[in-house]
Amino acid sequence: MPAQFPAPDVRNPVILPDGTAHPGTVFLKPVIEHPRIEVGDYTYASAHHPPQDWGATLAPYLFPFSPEKLVIGKFCQIASGVQFITASANHRYDGFSSYPFAIFDGATAPGRPSMPGPGRDTMVGHDVWIGAGAMILPGAEIGNGVIIGAGSVVGGRIPAYSIVGGNPAQVLRPRFAPEIVTELQKLCWWDWPIDRILQSEAAICGGDLDALRKAAARY
Template sequence: MPAFRPFPAPGVSHPVPMPDGSVHEGTVFLSAVIDHPRFEVGYYTYASAHHPPEDWAAYLAPYLYPFSPEKLTIGRFCQIASGVEFITASANHRYDGISTFPFAVFGGGPVEGRPSMPSPGADTCVGHDVWIGTGARILPGARIGSGAIIGAGAVVSGEVAPYTIVAGNPARPVRRRFAPETIERLLEIAWWEWPIDRILAHEAAICGGDLSALEHAARH
């Protein structure tokens, strides 16, 4: 019988052990490694990178600055593959006039209130248990519902409904993972809010296809 290995705490930076006793440097629980005033991430959400960065916040969201007006919020138990990038609103240029050039960035007076700077953009929000595939790009102000799957290389803007699979550039819905009434019941259960011991005890129901079993687990 294989030795029992306890589930890592959300404060563990590198939660995947290797056979030689080392850890997989390219996989991290983001809540343990993100220290950024505009970047919020829930417990057990992990990200992977083929070449681990020193600064995971800058790697994932290179235009999100400590002084940015917008926020990036990611829920619990999300899975973020290598090469994913969140292009947040501070990357925007003004494009409602004649020129898009950001004159204020290069000088000639204070930045605040300059006509070449765009207005503050919307926050980018990702729900719980979202899988974002390799090389996907999440554009400013995107809102991704819980349980969604973002295909590899997809370019996502706007809103992705819960438990919807999207793919392509621009990303388009491929299909809903479940019927609307099932999605409503899953969002009501919200298993990601349970304590981790309870989640592990009902792993089969959470990862399986028996909604009745999961609802039974939610009640007990």
């Protein structure tokens, strides 16, 4: 167990051997100030070229006035180049033209014929790993423990503890048997205090369900 785990409000949690903080890795919660983005503790993102505005880089079409939200759980891992294409990027395509006339004359009030209705929130569970360059489509619902392959284009509802990849992304396989997934969902280790999580690091990262059960029973 490390001598000191960084607090969830630390901007740059990775310390290099020379003692400096790695600028390309951030805990997202303290660096995003956006009224439509919610991020859980210890979720981090990495970038080869760190942006000035992490929120705008990750979700470029999510505006402060957007009706939808982007919600990301705790302990998620977001690689370089990931983008969330939220519902405000949508166009109408049920008529003869998808052209958004309303955005060019400054009158984008609800009800304009060329604007789509409000879309669904984009939801990411806890302990989700999103590989480099993946794109998450509007209204996606990604379950806890999901692993998303690099370059994947993900939409719809992704079951907890599955591995997905491709364009469009498909479930390649479940990570664990259904009964194990059910138990992990009940244990919710991501809601434990960080010191308790670190004490159970071997069980969590090594897949020792019996040890995890015992750790849960001690508290």
